[in-house]
Amino acid sequence: MDLNKKDMKNIMLLILFGVLVYVGIQRIDMIWFFLSAFLNVVYPFLLGAAMAFVLNVPMSFLERKLFGSLKENSRGKKAARPVSLLLSILLVAGVMLLVILVVVPQLGQTILIISDSVEAALPKVQAWAMDTFRNNTQIVQWIQSLEFDWNNIINTAVNFLKNGAGNVLSSTMAVARTLVNVLVNFFVGFVFAVYILLQKEKLSVQVRKICYALFPQKAVKKILEVCSLSYRTFASFVSGQCVEAVILGSMFFVTMTLFRFPYALLIGVLIAFTALIPVFGAFIGCVVGAFLILVADPMKGVAFVILFLILQQIEGNLIYPHVVGNSVGLPSIWVLVAVTIGGSLMGVVGMLVFIPLASIIYTLFRQFIYKRLKEKKIHDI
Helix, strand or coil: CCCCHHHHHHHHHHHHHHHHHHHHHHCHHHHHHHHHHHHHHHHHHHHHHHHHHHHHHHHHHHHHHHHCCCCCCCHHHHCHHHHHHHHHHHHHHHHHHHHHHHHHHHHHHHHHHHHHHHHHHHHHHHHHHHHHCCCCHHHHHHHHHCCCCHHHHHHHHHHHHHHHHCCCCCCHHHHHHHHHHHHHHHHHHHHHHHHHHHCHHHHHHHHHHHHHHHCCHHHHHHHHHHHHHHHHHHHHHHHHHHHHHHHHHHHHHHHHHHCCCCCHHHHHHHHHHHCCCCCCHHHHHHHHHHHHHHHHCHHHHHHHHHHHHHHHHHHHHHHHHHHCCCCCCCCHHHHHHHHHHHHHHHHHHHHHHHHHHHHHHHHHHHHHHHHHHHHCCCCCC
16 A cells, blocks of 8 residues: 555654553643643633623623714724723623622621521420420420520531631631632733723734634634634623613512512612523522512512512513524523533533533534535435
């Protein structure tokens, strides 16, 4: 069998790849160590890129709507990018601050009220249990021996959480070091995101030049096509989720105000914020809202759950399809899978990221399948 130069090169590359895989399996612990160290170094920049990806959605919208009619070389056009970026940062920070100022204090106050109510109710429960089991002396003696020290219970719970969280929480220096590390990563990532957004056209041209210089032209076109699809999908998903969350929160605020439910503004803001999490988010807001209302009025707590189910059906069947539509192009079953996998791997951030990511994979795979069917001339499936 005659082997030309190209075949010899492919064989050598295949052998080299096999050797690298074998060495990698033998030294998997060392590879994982270097990979972890590399990820720790580049993590702030990955975080900054993610921030830029998210902030670019409102920034592009504001830049287009507020400054789109200005001439290219005018002074206002030059200030469009910094002003739009500043407004986007203030918008995101304002939403987060609103949630912190409205939701967190009310949750803390509710927890204090519940703790006082439980502490006052424990003696009554103990007396009821003794009266119920008065014919069984062993149970009565056991109930009498119980002592409910609320402060001791809280301290025990806190100690349990500390022990369960590991040695990090047991060391003040470790906590401080972790906090400083988080703040430094966030600050570096934020500055990196600002630089990306202010010079995104220039960076885009540089990346294109590098890709065309290093890779085949056909591969670069495919890469750019996937990147464009990724941005469109993610931008549509983020904008659609934000609009849908605002509408849902407003619906709850208006209806709860009309029916005189307590905590109307608090629960409206909470549900709007948690609705940003696909599939499960609004239900998290429902649980917390029902918990808050039950403390004030148990019957209205039940009524709130019924109201939530009604509004959720209206939102899911009428509003969401028109606001978000098929922007992510992902069937419902795969949305559920993406949210579940993303939540288990990366928490809330994973839930937000995995839906557009899964949609991109789904779209590319669907294009590949239809292309293969067309090549095989199969049209009647």
